[in-house]
Amino acid sequence: MSRRIILTVHLDRELADFVATRVSDRRADAYIRDLIRRDGERVEGEAFDRSKVEVARAFAATSVRLLTTTSPAIGGGNR
Template identity: 50%
Template sequence: MSRTTTMTVRLSGPLSDFVAANVGPDGAYENISEYVRDLIRRDRERAEREAFERLKAELTHAFAAPDTSYQPLTAADVIARNEA
């Protein structure tokens, strides 16, 4: 189910001028809400991309280890280790 949140944000000076330049007939966005939604989407995409890059780096590091560094474990071994 979708949820709607209403926010009030106060901007002044250069930030207000910057938003005004990006909204309206001469800007890239029709209204401030559209602009803020796009900023939030881009930030979410950035956060997801960074999380993916961290995971990819960890996996690259793990798979770069020599085969001799691995130990064969059974499911029971893993469960016992995690219970300890």
């Protein structure tokens, strides 16, 4: 079960009016929760995008050289 915390947020009149226009029939707390959830998803997406760039750079920078060989060459003549 997740633990809940209670936050009290003080808004100036301009922000309060803005929130009032955005919530219409919803409660303001639902609007705030939605904003926080979206921000978390945005941050997670940005971190994932950075990881993809790092992986792409790593693969691009890696120089792979393949050699063709035979079993005797690898074994060094061991019998």
